[in-house]
Amino acid sequence: QVSQKYTGIVEDCCCDYETVNSINGEVLYPLLQELVTTPFFRYFKVKLWCDCPFWPNDGMCRLRDCSVCECPENEFPEPFKKPGILSAHLMCQEEKPEASVDRTVDNRAFRGWIVTDNPWTNDDETDNDEMTYVNLQLNPERYTGYTGPSARKIWDAVYSENCPKYSAGEICQEKKVLYKLISGLHSSISIHIAADYLLDEVTNQWGQNPKLMHDRILRYPDRVQNLYFTYLFVLRAVMKAANYLEQAEYNTGNNEEDLKSQSLIRQLVHNPKLQSSCPLPFDEAKLWQGQSGPELKQNIQKQFKNISALMDCVGCEKCRLWGKLQILGLGTALKILFSVDNNNHQGLPLQLQRNEVIALLNLLNRLSESIKVVHESGDMFVNSVDRQIVDA
Numbered sequence: 001q002v003s004q005k006y007t008g009i010v011e012d013c014c015c016d017y018e019t020v021n022s023i024n025g026e027v028l029y030p031l032l033q034e035l036v037t038t039p040f041f042r043y044f045k046v047k048l049w050c051d052c053p054f055w056p057n058d059g060m061c062r063l064r065d066c067s068v069c070e071c072p073e074n075e076f077p078e079p080f081k082k083p084g085i086l087s088a089h090l091m092c093q094e095e096k097p098e099a100s101v102d103r104t105v106d107n108r109a110f111r112g113w114i115v116t117d118n119p120w121t122n123d124d125e126t127d128n129d130e131m132t133y134v135n136l137q138l139n140p141e142r143y144t145g146y147t148g149p150s151a152r153k154i155w156d157a158v159y160s161e162n163c164p165k166y167s168a169g170e171i172c173q174e175k176k177v178l179y180k181l182i183s184g185l186h187s188s189i190s191i192h193i194a195a196d197y198l199l200d201e202v203t204n205q206w207g208q209n210p211k212l213m214h215d216r217i218l219r220y221p222d223r224v225q226n227l228y229f230t231y232l233f234v235l236r237a238v239m240k241a242a243n244y245l246e247q248a249e250y251n252t253g254n255n256e257e258d259l260k261s262q263s264l265i266r267q268l269v270h271n272p273k274l275q276s277s278c279p280l281p282f283d284e285a286k287l288w289q290g291q292s293g294p295e296l297k298q299n300i301q302k303q304f305k306n307i308s309a310l311m312d313c314v315g316c317e318k319c320r321l322w323g324k325l326q327i328l329g330l331g332t333a334l335k336i337l338f339s340v341d342n343n344n345h346q347g348l349p350l351q352l353q354r355n356e357v358i359a360l361l362n363l364l365n366r367l368s369e370s371i372k373v374v375h376e377s378g379d380m381f382v383n384s385v386d387r388q389i390v391d392a
């Protein structure tokens, strides 16, 4: 089992691997799986235009309208009823249907909450013509075939320009946190690719690709550790925002489903098992101490904003969708933990916009799925460690 290899406290967190696996499997995973199917949590507002601020578009972005549109016209909000956009079956990116976004949308589900910019992300959340409303359930994060220089350029930019891997003995805890958050998210994306892979293009057969899982994640203990770290970090943010999330309105006009969202959120944030076994998944109070704290925070905030802006350079529509959602989710966790004062003593009181809540909980769900996959492929991991030991 993976837990035999990973024992003790998750580095820089406050809970151990066994506890994470057990609370995830028994409590969080089942609750989150149900939560993300409710109308409130399954629609996400996103600008899918590819408008890369860092380098000229590399060709892939020009295919922005490349999607299979199967929704009846009357379900589209007015601004989207433009000539051209609804034209039947557009060629998909690189002719790969799995890379395109199905824009089926129910505009009743999206009611405007407050629109406040997130200090950690680059997105302008104001409603405008460029916003698309996406049903996440119809667009699972999975293998899309997006690879090669375009994908590599984004990850290289994320790592080398914004959060270079901290060297051994690196003392700046905050920089380490940023690197680990991104690496943990990267692990989760790779796990979803390997867990839902196009195994046979001719028969359109999808399934797990264990070799890819092993080659990209399981044979690198630090990538697995960073996944656990990111999960605990985001979980801490959700728990810290418990009262806000519990009192928020999950109103989509479907009373029964909205009550379900509310009840699932309550079960999640006030869960007795979670509170007794992992009451403080991550201790944010330790960060930004010392004289240089505020300046450091500003720098790291700028770096994270750059990462957020880089998502507009992702040349695959579905990857961009999930990249933007998950970076907004991380930005929301950072905002909850570092940019607001939950006790209302000083500073800004917590205020989240609807999209942030959706991104935060969908991100936690994705991380929870990844933790489950890694935990369940424990045997493969043991083999990989054994192989490394033998190789050494």
Ligand code: FAD
Pocket: 141, 142, 143, 144, 145, 146, 147, 148, 151, 152, 154, 155, 182, 183, 184, 186, 187, 188, 189, 190, 193, 216, 223, 311, 314, 318, 319, 320, 322, 323
């Ligand atoms: P990559 O995953 O591209 O990794 C590049 C390099 O980063 C590696 O060589 C390694 O040195 C380092 N690295 C890898 N993992 C980690 C880690 N966890 N921590 C630290 N360093 C690491 N493809 C899809 O099929 N579906 C998607 O939904 C999808 N979403 C994407 C979203 C974003 C934002 C981006 C940038 C790319 C996405 N891709 C997606 C592409 C995918 O992530 C890979 O880039 C692609 O599959 C090629 O993989 P690779 O083996 O070259 O390594």
